[in-house]
Amino acid sequence: MEKVLITGIAGGQGRLLARRLHGDYEVVGVDRVPWESRPREVRFYQVDHRKKRFEDVIRRERPHAIVHLAFIRHFDDDPTTRHEVNVAGTTRLLELAVEYAVKKLIIFSSSYVYGALPENPFYMDENSPLNASRTYPEVRDLVEVDTLAGAYLWRYPKIHTAVLRPVSVLGYDVSSAIGRYLGLDLVPTVMGFNPMMQFIHEEDVADAIARTIATNLRGIYNVVGPSAVPLSVAIRATGGLAVPLPEFITRPAVTALFRFGMYPFPPGVIDFVKYPCTLDGSRFEAAAGFTPRFSLEETFASVRN
Amino acid sequence: MAVRVESLAAHRRAAARAATHESAESEPAPKPKRAAKRQPDVFDQISEFLAQLAGAVDPSVIRSLNKEVAERMERVPLKLNSFGYDPWGLHPDTARRALVASALAYRYYFRVQTHGVEHLPAGRVLIIGNHAGQVAIDAAMIGTAAFLEAEPPRIVRGMGEYWLPTVPFVSELMVRTGSVVGTPKNCVDLLHNGEAVIAFPEGVRGMNKLFSQRYQLQEFGLGFLRLALETHTPIVPVAVIGSEEQAPAIANLKWLGQLLGMPAFPITLTWPWLGPLGMIPFPTKYRIYFGKPLHFDGDPNDEDRVIERQVDKVKAAIHVMIDRGLRERSGVFF
Numbered sequence: 001m002e003k004v005l006i007t008g009i010a011g012g013q014g015r016l017l018a019r020r021l022h023g024d025y026e027v028v029g030v031d032r033v034p035w036e037s038r039p040r041e042v043r044f045y046q047v048d049h050r051k052k053r054f055e056d057v058i059r060r061e062r063p064h065a066i067v068h069l070a071f072i073r074h075f076d077d078d079p080t081t082r083h084e085v086n087v088a089g090t091t092r093l094l095e096l097a098v099e100y101a102v103k104k105l106i107i108f109s110s111s112y113v114y115g116a117l118p119e120n121p122f123y124m125d126e127n128s129p130l131n132a133s134r135t136y137p138e139v140r141d142l143v144e145v146d147t148l149a150g151a152y153l154w155r156y157p158k159i160h161t162a163v164l165r166p167v168s169v170l171g172y173d174v175s176s177a178i179g180r181y182l183g184l185d186l187v188p189t190v191m192g193f194n195p196m197m198q199f200i201h202e203e204d205v206a207d208a209i210a211r212t213i214a215t216n217l218r219g220i221y222n223v224v225g226p227s228a229v230p231l232s233v234a235i236r237a238t239g240g241l242a243v244p245l246p247e248f249i250t251r252p253a254v255t256a257l258f259r260f261g262m263y264p265f266p267p268g269v270i271d272f273v274k275y276p277c278t279l280d281g282s283r284f285e286a287a288a289g290f291t292p293r294f295s296l297e298e299t300f301a302s303v304r305n
Numbered sequence: 306m307a308v309r310v311e312s313l314a315a316h317r318r319a320a321a322r323a324a325t326h327e328s329a330e331s332e333p334a335p336k337p338k339r340a341a342k343r344q345p346d347v348f349d350q351i352s353e354f355l356a357q358l359a360g361a362v363d364p365s366v367i368r369s370l371n372k373e374v375a376e377r378m379e380r381v382p383l384k385l386n387s388f389g390y391d392p393w394g395l396h397p398d399t400a401r402r403a404l405v406a407s408a409l410a411y412r413y414y415f416r417v418q419t420h421g422v423e424h425l426p427a428g429r430v431l432i433i434g435n436h437a438g439q440v441a442i443d444a445a446m447i448g449t450a451a452f453l454e455a456e457p458p459r460i461v462r463g464m465g466e467y468w469l470p471t472v473p474f475v476s477e478l479m480v481r482t483g484s485v486v487g488t489p490k491n492c493v494d495l496l497h498n499g500e501a502v503i504a505f506p507e508g509v510r511g512m513n514k515l516f517s518q519r520y521q522l523q524e525f526g527l528g529f530l531r532l533a534l535e536t537h538t539p540i541v542p543v544a545v546i547g548s549e550e551q552a553p554a555i556a557n558l559k560w561l562g563q564l565l566g567m568p569a570f571p572i573t574l575t576w577p578w579l580g581p582l583g584m585i586p587f588p589t590k591y592r593i594y595f596g597k598p599l600h601f602d603g604d605p606n607d608e609d610r611v612i613e614r615q616v617d618k619v620k621a622a623i624h625v626m627i628d629r630g631l632r633e634r635s636g637v638f639f
Contacts, residue, residue: 118470121490122393192473196394196480227386230394247473275470296387
C-alpha cells in the first residue's frame with residue numbers, strides 16, 4: 001500500500017482527504033495545530049513544516065506521495081508569518097521531496113492566482129497569466145508558490161508534480177473565504193456588478209486530489225465544478241440577501257476596516273465580486289477522468305447546515 | 306394627471322391614425338399613381354414617423370411584441386444550466402426584455418430595413434460590420450435583425466471593448482444579453498460552441514470618428530480574420546446605413562476620455578450640451594445589408610501582410626454594400 005503524507009491535515013480539506021484516501025493508501029498527516037478526535041488509523045505529527053522536525057517525519061515515514069495543503073489563506077496573522085509559511089514552507093517541502101525521493105507531489109493552489117480582472121475571458125485555461133498580484137498584492141505569496149511549483153515541475157521530471165487550481169470550494173468542513181462570505185445573512189456586493197462565478201463541493205475536491213494521485217498526473221490543472229452562475233444567484237441559493245453598495249462606499253470602507261482589523265479581507269478582494277475569474281477545467285477532466293458528482297444546488301445547500 | 310390622460314388619448318388617436326394609414330396603403334386601387342406623382346414632403350414623413358412612434362406606445366403593440374419575442378426566444382438554440390444561464394452568462398429572460406426594447410427602436414424609431422438576412426448560415430459565423438455612431442446601436446440593430454428576421458432566430462454575441470466591464474450595470478447587462486469582453490479566447494470558445502459572433506474591426510476608430518468621416522471605413526484590426534482561420538468560421542460582411550448620422554461628432558476630446566477612463570470623449574451636436582438627453586441618437590433611417598458568407602483558408606499565424614490581403618476582401622465587400630445603401634436611400638431620416 002502506498003503511503004501518502006498530507007500537510008495541513010487538521011484543516012477541513014485535509015480531514016476530508018484523509019477520509020477519502022483511507023483504505024486505498026496508508027495516510028500520514030502533519031499540521032501546525034493539534035487535531036482532536038482523529039481516527040486511529042491515521043498517524044499524525046504536530047509539527048510545523050518549516051521546522052527541522054518536519055524533515056525527521058519525512059525521513060522516518062518515507063512517503064510515496066505528499067499532498068501539500070498547508071497554506072495560510074486568511075489575513076488574521078501578520079503578513080511576514082503568512083509569507084514565510086506559504087513561500088519558505090513550500091520551498092523547504094520541495095527540497096525535501098527531492099532529497100527523500102518522493103514519487104508524487106501535489107501542490108494545492110487555487111483559481112485566485114489568475115486574478116479577477118475586467119478583461120478576463122470566461123474559461124481561462126492553464127496557460128493564462130497569473131495576474132492576481134496586479135490588483136491584490138496581499139496574495140502574491142500564493143502566486144509565488146504556484147510559480148515555484150511550476151518551475152519545479154520542469155526541473156525534476158522524475159517526480160510526478162501536479163499543481164491543482166480549484167475554483168471556489170464550498171462545503172461543511174472547509175472554511176474558505178467565499179464560504180464565509182456566502183454564509184453572511186446580509187451579503188455586501190458592489191452595485192452594478194454581478195460576475196459569473198464557479199463553485200466546487202469539498203468532496204469533489206477530495207476526489208480530484210485522490211484521482212491525481214491514482215493517475216500519476218504531472219502538470220498544472222484547473223479543477224472546476226458543475227457550471228457557472230452569477231454571484232447574485234449564488235447568494236440567493238445559499239440563503240443570503242445581497243446588499244448592493246456603490247463602489248465609492250465599498251472600497252474606502254473595506255480599506256479602513258481591514259486596516260483596523262475589523263474586516264477579514266483587504267480591498268483587493270472586491271475585484272473578485274466585480275469581475276469574473278472563471279476557469280476552463282477540461283484539461284483535468286480529460287487527464288484524470290474527473291466529473292464533479294455534486295450539483296450546484298447540492299454545493300450551495302452545504303454552505304449553511 | 307389631466308395632462309397625462311389627455312396625452313394618452315392623443316396617443317390612441319395617433320395610433321388609430323397610423324392603423325388607418327396602414328390599411329390605406331395596403332389597398333391597391335388607383336391611389337398609388339397619384340401618390341407617385343406627388344413626392345411626400347418632409348411634413349408627411351415627420352407625421353408618419355410620429356404616428357408610428359405613437360403606435361409603439363400603444364399597449365397592444367408592446368403586448369404583441371412581447372409575445373413575438375418570447376415565441377422567437379424559445380427557438381434560439383441555447384445551452385442553459387439548471388439556473389437558466391448559458392456558459393457565458395447569457396440569461397434569456399433578461400435578454401428577452403432587452404430585445405423587446407430594442408425591437409421597439411428597430412421598428413418604430415430607426416425603422417430598420419434589413420436585406421439579405423438569409424445569408425446568415427446555421428451554426429458558427431463571424432459577423433463583421435462598419436462601426437459608427439458614438440454608441441453601439443449598430444450592434445444592437447444587427448442583433449435585433451438576426452433575432453427578429455433570421456430563421457431560426459439567433460442571439461448575436463457581441464465582442465465588447467475592454468473597458469465596458471468596468472462600467473457599473475453595463476458590465477452586468479452586456480453579459481446577460483449575450484455579449485462578452487472581446488478577448489480572442491472568448492471569441493474562439495463561442496465559435497466552437499456554434500454561436501453567431503459580431504465584431505467591428507474598426508473598434509473605437511470607427512465608433513468615435515467625426516461626422517466628416519462618415520461611411521469612410523477606418524483601419525481594420527486583423528485579429529478577427531486570424532480567429533476565423535483558426536476556427537474555420539465563415540465571415541458574413543454587414544453594412545449599416547444610418548448609424549453614421551445618428552450622432553454627428555464634431556470633435557473627439559481624447560485627453561478628457563483618458564481622464565475619465567473612457568476610450569474616447571466625443572462632442573456631438575447634442576452631447577454633452579444636453580446632458581444625458583444628449584446621448585439619445587437622432588432617429589435616422591437604418592438600412593442593414595447582410596452579404597454572402599466569405600470563406601477563408603490559410604495559416605492563422607501568417608504574417609500581417611498576408612492576413613491584410615484577406616481582411617481587404619472583407620472590407621471591400623462591406624464597402625460595396627455601403628455604396629449600394631447610400632445610392633438606394635433618398636434621405637438620412639427617411
